[in-house]
Amino acid sequence: MEQFDEEFSNFLYKVNQVNSIVEKLASSDETLQKIGDLEARQYLGEEDDTKYVKIDENELKIRTNRTLINRKALLREENPATMSQEAFMDEVSKDADRRYKQKLIRREKMETFKKQATLAFRRGEYAKALSLYTKAIEQIRDSCVLYTNRALTYINLKHYDKAIGDCETALRLNENSLKAHLLMAKAYFLQGDLANFEAAVKETKERNGDQMSVIEDYVKQLRDA
16 A cells, blocks of 8 residues: 555656646746756656756756756747647657556566466475566566465465565555465464464454455464464
8 A cells, every 4th residue: 555655646746747847848938948848858868967057038058967058949949839848748658658568568577477486386396486476576566466475485485584574565565465364374373473373363354354264264274284
């Protein structure tokens, strides 16, 4: 949930940033147009570490990489604000498209690593599975399933603290994940931490009341093992 809030805040910040730039580009004030152009270029990565030094009605001086330059004719003479505004929004659209395609590529890589990890786990190759699940998480960091799968792998390797850590991350992504709650309880039990085991079981029942028989059977198997 915290990660979602952070991502949503970043999204709103970027929306406001783009809107601010577009407003400057559409302004009838030539100085604001130039500032908007520079901000647009900086947003799109065309300007590196740009700092404003002086702004007046006749010129706009900037310092980039310790060099003082005077930028003139930043915009087209024919309807400059509109043309620059359209160009900026076109670049923003292209940037969003690039990010979307990059995310698809990362997701494809994640799925490949996940399948390989699952096969390794089923063969009892837990160290290999751990490495592959970690590679999958490096591609997509907001998957509750990946963290619970890696937690189970940690448990089989007797790395209980790390398993609990992954369960905590999984629960931040999905606080009602039954698998994450049960694996956390199992890690505490195998670690010999019965107090936290009982607390984890209690919370699991509170959050998943409709799965009571599943929870009780799981706990019974742990205690009878």
